[in-house]
Amino acid sequence: MSTDRWLGLLIGLLAGMFLCCAVTGLTLALGGGSPVVPSAQIPPGATLDVAVDEAYLGRTLAQNARGYPSPWPVVGGRMDARPGNQATFDVLLDSPAGRMKVTGRVSFAVARGKLVIHIAEVKLGAIPVTPLASVFAPNLDAQINAKANQQLQERTAGAGVTLLGVTTDEQFLRLYFTGQ
Amino acid sequence: MPPRFSNAPRSTDRAPIVLSGAGCGCGMLLALVALLMLAMLTAVGGDLSPVKPDSTRPDITIVVQEAFFQQMIARLLSGDAARDVTVKTQPGGVIIAQGLVRLSLFGQQTSTPFSLAMRLSAQNGQMKVELTDIKVGDNPAMSAAAQAMLGGLGDQASQAINDQVMAGLGRDAYIMDVTTDGPRLVIRARWTGQSPGHP
Numbered sequence: 001m002s003t004d005r006w007l008g009l010l011i012g013l014l015a016g017m018f019l020c021c022a023v024t025g026l027t028l029a030l031g032g033g034s035p036v037v038p039s040a041q042i043p044p045g046a047t048l049d050v051a052v053d054e055a056y057l058g059r060t061l062a063q064n065a066r067g068y069p070s071p072w073p074v075v076g077g078r079m080d081a082r083p084g085n086q087a088t089f090d091v092l093l094d095s096p097a098g099r100m101k102v103t104g105r106v107s108f109a110v111a112r113g114k115l116v117i118h119i120a121e122v123k124l125g126a127i128p129v130t131p132l133a134s135v136f137a138p139n140l141d142a143q144i145n146a147k148a149n150q151q152l153q154e155r156t157a158g159a160g161v162t163l164l165g166v167t168t169d170e171q172f173l174r175l176y177f178t179g180q
Numbered sequence: 181m182p183p184r185f186s187n188a189p190r191s192t193d194r195a196p197i198v199l200s201g202a203g204c205g206c207g208m209l210l211a212l213v214a215l216l217m218l219a220m221l222t223a224v225g226g227d228l229s230p231v232k233p234d235s236t237r238p239d240i241t242i243v244v245q246e247a248f249f250q251q252m253i254a255r256l257l258s259g260d261a262a263r264d265v266t267v268k269t270q271p272g273g274v275i276i277a278q279g280l281v282r283l284s285l286f287g288q289q290t291s292t293p294f295s296l297a298m299r300l301s302a303q304n305g306q307m308k309v310e311l312t313d314i315k316v317g318d319n320p321a322m323s324a325a326a327q328a329m330l331g332g333l334g335d336q337a338s339q340a341i342n343d344q345v346m347a348g349l350g351r352d353a354y355i356m357d358v359t360t361d362g363p364r365l366v367i368r369a370r371w372t373g374q375s376p377g378h379p
Contacts, residue, residue, distance in 0.1 A: 004193075004195075004196045005199050008199040008200035009199040009200060009202070010203065011200050011203065012200030012201060012202065012203025012204040012206075013207040013210075015204050016204035016205060016207025016211065017210060017211040018207075019208060020209075020212050020215075024212075046245075047245040047247040047248035048245065049242075050240060050242050050243075051242075051243070053240065056239035059371070078228050098224045099227060100223040100224050102223065124220065125220070125223030126222045127215075127219035154347070155348040158343070158348075159344055178248075179248050180251075
């Protein structure tokens with residue numbers, strides 16, 4: 001093969017690698033995570049509030065995560081409530097290469113009496129992969145919200161209550177209701 | 181006739197361009213694989229430190245305001261049996277409901293003040309409701325009759341509240357305690373079920 005051809009191949013190879021790294025870097029920089037939801041105030045008119053400990057949230061996450069789309073089985077999970085209507089999560093996946101840890105952040109809000117959970121950030125190890133996560137599991141937010149609201153509805157059906165708001169602090173997710 | 185403008189000689193060798201395109205594709209693929217490998221390498225081997233179970237810490241704390249009881253009673257008494265009902269919480273898990281009850285005596289409709297006190301507590305992981313005092317009007321005989329009529333109400337209320345709490349928390353819920361804090365009733369519960377996914 002002539003020198004021109006070798007040079008063309010080499011330049012193409014380097015350009016391709018550079019292009020891929022640049023696009024990946026740009027994607028990660030622009031889509032590294034959603035902004036934090038401003039911390040909500042206790043809604044006026046709330047007459048009943050339920051403070052859920054982060055340990056319980058973690059157990060619920062570990063149980064429910066088995067039903068969510070994942071390339072490898074979920075073997076554990078934990079949640080850590082944070083101020084500002086958010087919580088961080090750690091999920092352990094049983095990948096062929098060994099146990100893999102996925103971390104991230106979810107935000108909470110209430111809209112029209114429904115709990116709205118949004119996956120704001122996902123990291124594979126130290127690398128943010130939020131855009132990739134939305135490509136591999138485009139309906140994950142919708143699935144999580146459907147399941148969470150179904151459970152909430154089942155558990156509050158007899159009490160005749162309406163969800164008004166949600167807040168978080170260092171340990172608890174607090175849900176605020178009013179009687180109908 | 182010879183062409184007016186002759187084309188300049190052009191190289192027809194497009195191989196370097198094709199090869200550089202192929203190289204570009206290979207380079208992108210290599211970089212993508214390398215990035216994914218890097219991400220996976222940083223993620224593999226992660227573990228979650230075990231959470232120490234703390235049996236004194238509730239999983240769920242339910243705080244019920246007096247206003248909620250008002251709303252509940254207003255919903256339950258949507259008929260005309262009682263009116264002007266107010267609910268107050270007192271120390272020791274005591275709830276007092278007061279209002280006017282409509283009675284029919286000798287064919288005459290009359291409204292008589294009533295007062296009903298109940299104590300909420302936790303026993304063996306379940307909610308227990310005891311009716312501690314019932315007063316209807318100023319007549320002790322009427323209060324005694326009401327006490328006799330409503331004697332079983334505590335058990336029914338206990339069952340109804342337990343059913344609601346169990347529906348809310350699941351069958352493995354364990355009520356740790358029921359206390360009052362100013363105008364609020366505080367129920368603390370723990371979930372005793374084993375999570376299969378928890379390390």
